[in-house]
Each structure stands twice: as C-alpha cells, then as structure tokens.
Amino acid sequence: MTLFFASGLDDEVRPKGRPSVETLHKMECKACPLDKADVNSPKIEPHGAKNPDIYILGEGPGEGEDKKGEFFVGRSGKFLRGSFPKEIRKKLRYNNCVRTRPASTKLGETNKNRAPTYFEQECCRPSVVRDIEKAKPKVVVGLGNVPLQWATKGEKISLWRGRFVPVKIGSHVCWFYPVYHPAGFLRRRKEIRGRVVFSDEEQIYERDIAWLLEIIDDLPTPEVEDLDRVYDGVETVLGTNGSKDLRKVKKQLEYFAKKPIVGLDYETNMLRPYGTGAKVLSVAVATEIEAFAFPFDHPQAGWTDEERKEIYQLWLRFLKKAKCRKVAHSLPFELEWTAYFYGDKLVRVGRWDCTLAQAFILDERRGMLSLDTLCMIRFGFWLKSISPIDRSNLENEPLDAVLLYNALDSKYECKLFILQDKILENEELLEAYEDQVRRPATVALTQKFGVCIDQDENRRLGKQLEKQLRGIEADLADLDVVHEFEDKFHPFNAGSPPDVDKMLSSILGIHDLEDTKEETIQEIDHPVIQLIVQFRKISRRKSTNVDSISEDGGKYLWPDGLLHPTLNPNGARTGRMSSNSPNEQNFEKRDPEGRKVRSQFNTPKGFVFFSVDYKQLETSVIGMASKDKILCDLLNQRVDIHQLWTERVAHEYPRRIGGKRMIKDKEVMAEFRYDIKNQFVFPLFFGASPHSVSGYLNIPIQNIGPVVDDFWDMFSGVKDWQERELDKYEEYGYVECLTGRRRRGPLAGNKIINSPIQGTAADIAIDAMNRLSKHYTDTGISQYQARLYIHDELDFYLPESSLEDDVEFIIKEMVTSPYSFINVPVAVDASIGPNWYELESIGSFYSDDF
DNA sequence: TACCCCTGCGCG
DNA sequence: AAAGCGCGCAGGGGTA
Numbered sequence: 066m067t068l069f070f071a072s073g074l075d076d077e078v079r080p081k082g083r084p085s086v087e088t089l090h091k092m093e094c095k096a097c098p099l100d101k102a103d104v105n106s107p108k109i110e111p112h113g114a115k116n117p118d119i120y121i122l123g124e125g126p127g128e129g130e131d132k133k134g135e136f137f138v139g140r141s142g143k144f145l146r147g148s149f150p151k152e153i154r155k156k157l158r159y160n161n162c163v164r165t166r167p168a169s170t171k172l173g174e175t176n177k178n179r180a181p182t183y184f185e186q187e188c189c190r191p192s193v194v195r196d197i198e199k200a201k202p203k204v205v206v207g208l209g210n211v212p213l214q215w216a217t218k219g220e221k222i223s224l225w226r227g228r229f230v231p232v233k234i235g236s237h238v239c240w241f242y243p244v245y246h247p248a249g250f251l252r253r254r255k256e257i258r259g260r261v262v263f264s265d266e267e268q269i270y271e272r273d274i275a276w277l278l279e280i281i282d283d284l285p286t287p288e289v290e291d292l293d294r295v296y297d298g299v300e301t302v303l304g305t306n307g308s309k310d311l312r313k314v315k316k317q318l319e320y321f322a323k324k325p326i327v328g329l330d331y332e333t334n335m336l337r338p339y340g341t342g343a344k345v346l347s348v349a350v351a352t353e354i355e356a357f358a359f360p361f362d363h364p365q366a367g368w369t370d371e372e373r374k375e376i377y378q379l380w381l382r383f384l385k386k387a388k389c390r391k392v393a394h395s396l397p398f399e400l401e402w403t404a405y406f407y408g409d410k411l412v413r414v415g416r417w418d419c420t421l422a423q424a425f426i427l428d429e430r431r432g433m434l435s436l437d438t439l440c441m442i443r444f445g446f447w448l449k450s451i452s453p454i455d456r457s458n459l460e461n462e463p464l465d466a467v468l469l470y471n472a473l474d475s476k477y478e479c480k481l482f483i484l485q486d487k488i489l490e491n492e493e494l495l496e497a498y499e500d501q502v503r504r505p506a507t508v509a510l511t512q513k514f515g516v517c518i519d520q521d522e523n524r525r526l527g528k529q530l531e532k533q534l535r536g537i538e539a540d541l542a543d544l545d546v547v548h549e550f551e552d553k554f555h556p557f558n559a560g561s562p563p564d565v566d567k568m569l570s571s572i573l574g575i576h577d578l579e580d581t582k583e584e585t586i587q588e589i590d591h592p593v594i595q596l597i598v599q600f601r602k603i604s605r606r607k608s609t610n611v612d613s614i615s616e617d618g619g620k621y622l623w624p625d626g627l628l629h630p631t632l633n634p635n636g637a638r639t640g641r642m643s644s645n646s647p648n649e650q651n652f653e654k655r656d657p658e659g660r661k662v663r664s665q666f667n668t669p670k671g672f673v674f675f676s677v678d679y680k681q682l683e684t685s686v687i688g689m690a691s692k693d694k695i696l697c698d699l700l701n702q703r704v705d706i707h708q709l710w711t712e713r714v715a716h717e718y719p720r721r722i723g724g725k726r727m728i729k730d731k732e733v734m735a736e737f738r739y740d741i742k743n744q745f746v747f748p749l750f751f752g753a754s755p756h757s758v759s760g761y762l763n764i765p766i767q768n769i770g771p772v773v774d775d776f777w778d779m780f781s782g783v784k785d786w787q788e789r790e791l792d793k794y795e796e797y798g799y800v801e802c803l804t805g806r807r808r809r810g811p812l813a814g815n816k817i818i819n820s821p822i823q824g825t826a827a828d829i830a831i832d833a834m835n836r837l838s839k840h841y842t843d844t845g846i847s848q849y850q851a852r853l854y855i856h857d858e859l860d861f862y863l864p865e866s867s868l869e870d871d872v873e874f875i876i877k878e879m880v881t882s883p884y885s886f887i888n889v890p891v892a893v894d895a896s897i898g899p900n901w902y903e904l905e906s907i908g909s910f911y912s913d914d915f
Numbered sequence: 916t917a918c919c920c921c922t923g924c925g926c927g
Numbered sequence: 928a929a930a931g932c933g934c935g936c937a938g939g940g941g942t943a
Contacts, residue, residue: 255928558938558939560937560938560939561938561939561940562921562922562923562938562939563922563939563940564939580922580923581922581923582922582923582924583923583924601923601924602924604937604938605923605924605925605936605937605938606925608936608937608938609924609925609935609936609937610925613936613937633934636934637933637934638933638934639932639933639934641927641933641934642934643933643934643935644926644934644935645934645935645936646935647935647936648925648926648934648935648936649926650925650926650927650934650935651924651925651926651927651934651935651936652925652926653925653926654925654926654927655925655926656925659925683927683932747931747932748931748932749931750931751931751932752930752931752932753930753931754929754930754931757929757930757931758931761931813930814930814931815930815931815932816931816932816933818931818932819931819932819933820932820933822932823927823932823933824933826927827933855926855927856926856927856933856934857927858927
C-alpha cells in the first residue's frame with residue numbers, strides 16, 4: 066500500500082542516483098540530511114489537542130521554534146494562534162511537514178530559514194502521517210506552498226487557498242484547507258507613518274480562516290476516490306467485432322440516452338476541426354458510475370466503411386434524440402466539433418452543460434479549471450495521472466488505451482457536474498451558471514462560421530508596410546547616433562528594448578528613464594526616437610495585423626481560407642469573453658493609418674459587412690447599477706455624457722485643445738471627446754483619482770481638480786454606489802454583477818468598482834449575440850450568427866437581398882435586452898459597408914423606439 | 916529547437 | 928508607493 070497516495074514528489078522527478086521515495090519513507094530520519102543538523106531542537110514533536118478538529122500544518126520550524134523546541138512560537142506562529150478565538154485555540158494541533166529546522170547553510174546566512182527540500186519532506190512524511198492518522202482531524206490547514214505540495218501536489222498557493230480539498234493522509238480521510246503562510250505576508254507588512262498597511266494576502270488569510278471557522282461544523286464528509294475503482298463500470302468496443310460491436314454501440318447509446326445526466330467527451334486528433342485530416346478519434350458517454358467509449362476514426366478502429374456510416378447515424382441519432390442533459394468539460398470544444406461534423410442545429414438540441422463553466426462560476430481564478438485539477442479539488446485524485454498516455458498524440462496511441470482514457474473523462478465529467486451543480490445551488494449561483502452555459506452554443510457557431518480575409522488587400526498592405534519598414538531602416542542607418550551605436554556594440558535593432566535602452570543611456574546620455582515605452586521617450590527631441598517609435602508601430606502592425614492572417618504563411622489562416630478565432634467564455638475574470646488565434650479584439654482602429662488593416666476583413670460575394678456597436682454600454686450599466694438620478698436622466702434624454710464633459714473641460718482649460726476658438730472646430734472636439742471618454746469619464750467612473758486624471762489628460766491639477774469635483778457633485782449617486790460596492794466587498798469578499806455573476810477577492814479598490822460594470826455589460830452583449838444565434842438555429846437564417854464579437858460590438862455578413870429586414874431585426878434584438886435590471890435605454894450605433902474599414906454609419910437606435 | 920519571461924502595445 | 932478595469936500577441940533574449 067502506498068503510504069500516502071498523493072505524496073509529495075514522484076520518482077519521475079527524483080534526481081538520478083538518489084534513494085527512491087519508498088526508501089526515504091522506510092528509512093525516515095536515517096536517510097534525512099537534517100538528521101545530524103546543527104540545531105538546538107532536532108525533531109520537534111507535534112503538540113496541541115489530542116483529537117483536534119483543526120490540524121495546523123506548517124512548512125518547518127523557524128529560528129524561534131528551534132530555540133524553544135516547540136512549533137509555532139515564532140512571530141508567524143504567534144500571529145497564527147492569534148487568528149483563532151481562544152476556545153478554538155485550545156483545540157488545535159500543530160505540526161510541520163519537516164520537524165527539524167532547515168536552516169540555510171550558505172555562508173553568512175546561517176540564521177536564515179529556508180524551505181525544506183524534497184528529501185527532508187519525504188523522510189519526515191511517515192511520522193507526520195502517523196500523527197495525523199492518530200489525531201484524526203476534520204481539517205488539515207496547510208500554511209503556504211510546502212504543505213500544499215505535500216498534501217495535494219498542487220503548486221500555486223494563490224490559486225489553491227481557500228478551497229476544501231478531500232485528501233487521504235495515510236489511512237485518514239479529511240479536508241485539506243490551504244491558506245497563505247503568515248510568515249510570507251508578515252514579512253511584507255509595511256508601515257506608513259506609523260500605521261501598518263496590510264497586504265492583500267493578509268486580508269485574504271483572515272477571511273479564509275474566518276470562513277473555515279464559520280463552515281467547519283457544516284462541512285460534509287470528505288470522500289476521496291478509491292483508485293482501485295476508477296475503472297468500475299467502464300466498457301469499450303474496438304469495432305473489430307463488426308456487427309456485434311455495432312449492436313453494442315446502439316444498445317449503449319439507447320441506454321445512456323434515457324439517463325438524466327450524461328457525460329460526453331470527444332477525443333480528436335487536433336484541437337480544431339478545420340485542419341486537414343481533422344477527425345474525431347473516439348467518443349465516450351457516461352453516468353457517474355458507468356461509462357462507454359467507442360471509436361470513430363481512430364486508425365485502429367475496426368469499422369468497415371459501411372459500419373462507419375452506421376456509427377455516424379447512431380451518433381447523430383443520439384445527438385438529436387437523447388433526452389439526457391449532455392455534459393462536457395469545456396463545452397465550446399464539443400459543440401464546435403459537433404456543429405462541424407453533425408450540423409449547426411445540434412448545438413441547441415436538448416440540453417448541454419459544461420463542467421468548466423460551472424467551475425468558473427464557482428471560482429473564476431484562472432489556471433484551476435482543467436478537468437484534472439477539478440478532479441483533485443473535488444474527488445482528491447489526479448485524473449490524468451491514471452492514464453499512461455500521450456495526450457498530445459492520441460492518434461498514435463493504442464485504441465484500447467484511448468478508449469479507456471476517453472471513458473474515464475466522460476465518467477468524471479458526469480460526476481463532477483452533479484457535485485458542482487449541488488454547490489452552485491447552495492451558493493445561489495445556478496442563475497449565473499445558466500447565463501454562462503448559454504454562451505458555448507453561440508461561441509461554437511461563431512468560431513465555425515469564421516471570418517473572411519481579402520487576400521489581395523492583405524498582400525497589398527504587406528508590401529506597403531514592408532516598404533515603410535525598409536524606409537525607416539534606411540533613415541536609421543543615416544543617423545550618426547546609430548553609427549556610433551554600431552561601432553560600440555552591434556547592429557542596432559529598433560525593435561529591441563535593450564537596444565533602445567542602450568541607445569538612450571550610452572549614446573544619448575539619458576539615464577533616468579524607467580522604460581522605453583512610446584509615452585516615456587516621445588518627449589526626447591531626437592530624430593532617432595521618432596524612428597524607433599515608427600519602427601515599432603509599423604512592425605507590430607505588419608506582424609500582428611497583416612502577416613499573421615496571410616494565406617502566404619499566416620499562422621491563423623486555415624485551409625478553408627478563413628480565420629476561426631476562438632472566443633473564450635470562461636477566461637476573463639470579469640466575465641467578458643476573450644478572443645485568440647488571432648485576437649480579433651486587437652485589430653487597429655484608433656490610428657487613422659492603422660485602422661486600414663481592417664479593410665482586409667471583407668465578406669463573401671453578395672454580402673455586406675454590418676457592424677453594430679453598443680453606445681456607451683458601460684456608462685449605461687453604471688446607471689443601472691447605481692440608479693443615479695442625474696445619470697439615468699441624461700441617458701434617458703440621450704445626452705452624450707462624454708460630449709458634455711468634453712465641452713466642460715474645453716471651456717475650463719482651452720489650452721489643452723489649442724485655444725478657445727478650437728471649441729467650434731468639430732474635428733478637434735471629436736478628437737478631444739475621445740480623450741475625455743478614455744482619460745476622464747471612464748477612469749473617474751472606475752475609481753481614478755483627480756491626480757491621475759490630470760496626468761492622463763495632461764491638464765494641471767488646479768485646472769482639472771474643480772471639474773472633477775463638479776463631476777462627482779453631479780453624479781453623487783454613482784459615488785454612493787461605489788461606496789456601497791466597497792462595503793459589500795468588505796462584507797462578503799466578492800462583488801456581484803447585476804446578472805449574479807461573482808468576482809472574488811483579492812481585489813484592489815478599483816477592481817471592486819469596475820468588475821460588476823464590465824461583467825454586466827459583457828452579459829448584455831453576449832446575451833444579444835446568443836439570442837440572434839438562436840434565431841439562426843431555430844429558423845436557418847444564418848446571417849444572424851455574429852462573425853465577430855468585440856465586447857460591445859457585433860459584426861455580421863448580411864446578404865444584399867434581405868438587407869433592410871436583417872438590419873432592423875438585428876438592431877431590435879440587440880437593444881431589447883430582457884434583463885429586468887435595465888432601467889435606461891439600451892442603444893446601438895450601426896454601420897454598413899463592403900468591409901470592416903469602409904463602414905458608413907446608418908444611425909443610432911434606441912430601445913425605447915421599439 | 917522549444918520554452919519561458921519580459922517589454923511593449925493593440926483593442927474594449 | 929500608488930495605481931481606472933479587462934484582455935492577447937509579437938519580438939527579444941535567455942535557458943535547456
């Protein structure tokens with residue numbers, strides 16, 4: 066029997082020629098490097114209550130502990146005891162992963178603590194395990210990274226802290242509850258003018274401990290998956306038994322179709338279905354206790370062509386008819402492949418669920434959403450370590466292994482879904498999950514439809530930018546400072562920050578700059594600076610916006626001639642969707658020259674490009690959240706708030722726009738409005754200080770300060786709302802969108818204010834996108850499926866034949882949002898043209914017109 | 916060669 | 928030390 070199934074490090078990371086982990090466990094102190102360490106108190110014994118509810122597990126004794134021969138008597142030990150109420154304190158038990166002080170042996174550092182090594186931990190493990198087995202605590206509280214790794218193999222305490230993980234320590238099953246180590250944040254405590262400033266970590270630690278005490282009596286019995294039973298109920302067919310296997314597939318699919326909840330998982334040979342030779346290798350369906358996997362197009366699948374066709378039909382039938390909830394982990398993936406091979410409509414047939422979306426709604430910390438990690442958090446074992454298989458190359462792994470792997474995934478998806486569903490219900494987050502789980506269908510279809518690129522335009526732009534770059538390089542080569550640089554060092558690369566830094570300091574004699582950003586260096590009056598800035602701009606424009614989507618080697622163009630950017634609904638912590646490969650959300654727009662790259666985004670013949678932007682959506686959401694009377698009135702009267710303040714600031718400080726007479730200049734004011742929107746109104750609404758705003762706008766504080774005061778006089782309801790949000794965060798440790806989506810701490814002040822706004826705006830826009838997409842799957846009108854999603858902008862390809870009807874339908878759908886918290890008009894700006902660059906406005910449209 | 920982090924910068 | 932928020936991508940430069 067393994068001593069502890071999730072024990073520290075494996076043999077795979079063991080340096081060669083060192084004893085195995087089993088040997089270390091057998092030899093204990095005899096093998097330990099610390100056995101003969103020169104310390105005051107070797108092998109300190111655990112102490113405290115005999116049968117505690119809470120067992121505190123630290124890294125190893127520090128200097129204070131070593132001196133006194135007792136754990137947790139140093140600074141952080143005292144702090145830790147202090148964080149528990151007196152009655153509870155008596156009932157704690159204390160131990161460390163390593164019981165002898167691991168002190169630094171480096172010269173001059175003999176009194177410094179260090180983290181215990183793997184060998185020290187493993188030698189000590191048996192004695193710690195024995196003590197925990199004897200003490201039988203309900204919860205082991207792990208302080209910092211070492212106990213986290215010790216108990217779960219988890220790696221980042223910031224991602225694991227505050228979660229209850231079921232673990233089996235020796236023979237004892239209990240909860241492991243990682244928290245920040247006090248020693249860490251006590252070191253980082255700062256004093257400003259005699260007042261201690263607490264770090265985020267410290268506040269989070271306090272909250273985590275408080276939560277532990279609040280919930281400990283209500284914790285369910287922890288359950289750790291029995292590794293001997295993970296394959297229970299798993300069945301597969303290889304397809305080699307012809308019609309017998311076929312019948313089995315049929316029977317099984319009929320069986321699972323009648324279950325209430327079924328995990329569903331594809332294994333594929335690529336991540337996306339658009340590559341040449343992309344195929345689904347196998348499929349698995351499962352309940353909590355039974356799983357069935359069968360091959361599609363794995364090379365070893367035994368199907369004849371005829372049987373393969375039958376398989377296709379059987380699966381299609383399942384997708385069309387199954388009454389069960391179909392659960393995937395990362396649903397956009399399953400839906401994208403389903404749409405691609407079986408038809409778009411199926412993404413909305415029956416009910417699909419997503420364990421990743423559930424996990425995201427429960428805890429939006431990134432990096433902890435894989436099925437593997439979630440199985441560890443919920444079931445106490447690492448799912449992926451069960452299957453000895455190269456997951457990046459399933460096509461060349463033996464079919465039987467692929468099927469077992471596939472089946473396990475689907476089984477634990479189902480199991481995970483059922484557990485997370487209960488937790489969502491307990492935390493009153495089912496509604497937020499419903500919003501989240503509507504996203505994958507539209508995401509999958511937008512991804513599948515793809516984005517057209519005008520390759521002639523791409524080539525033209527590529528050549529033009531190439532020429533500009535050569536020109537800049539030639540101009541650079543003419544400069545004395547560049548000669549000097551190259552004599553002294555090496556060829557000058559304007560795209561290299563270290564080179565630019567060297568140019569500034571060694572050649573131009575400018576030393577005190579923090580970085581080489583455009584903003585920082587543009588004040589320097591030297592031709593080389595302008596050339597550097599230009600070079601960076603043009604080379605970025607070319608590589609990011611042109612080369613990457615070229616049919617001539619662009620890495621994002623697929624064999625079908627389209628882009629298929631991915632949208633990630635479970636990535637951005639506020640609840641926005643991010644985009645990648647390429648990021649459709651960062652093609653240039655603000656720079657009049659740069660925005661020409663958008664001309665590459667055209668439509669198929671017979672279609673026009675239709676672009677719809679929500680008008681000041683986040684400002685409207687601030688009105689919805691704060692219910693500020695003035696703001697809501699202004700929004701109801703369709704007043705352009707940015708314009709209002711643009712004029713106000715222009716009058717207050719005309720120098721900023723080049724004098725009073727410029728107030729009448731439409732172009733100047735339009736440009737200034739842009740600055741006011743992004744450097745005044747938004748920053749203030751999201752918590753920027755007057756001083757920061759002064760900096761952004763480059764207007765002295767004595768001029769802008771009074772305007773900021775007026776701003777807050779006018780929108781005092783918004784200020785009050787901001788205060789309320791901060792209070793709520795203080796109380797609950799999270800903030801909430803109007804849609805119920807949460808964002809948990811640690812959050813700095815301004816994020817607290819921003820998150821509910823950004824998240825709610827995202828929910829409104831994505832909901833509209835989804836309703837339009839549903840209209841497509843309901844009626845077959847494919848132009849209602851958005852092609853691009855850019856936060857507050859949706860883009861469509863509309864057939865010329867039905868242009869007017871489609872325009873009206875889409876606009877109406879976008880402005881008539883069904884959320885009950887909407888108390889101000891929702892408005893859009895719409896424009897139309899041959900491509901994403903040559904767009905002509907067709908006007909603004911308001912919900913109260915419909 | 917692949918991978919990592921850093922810097923810089925585009926979008927909302 | 929204080930800081931509007933949210934993202935992804937390219938190139939440089941180092942490492943294995």
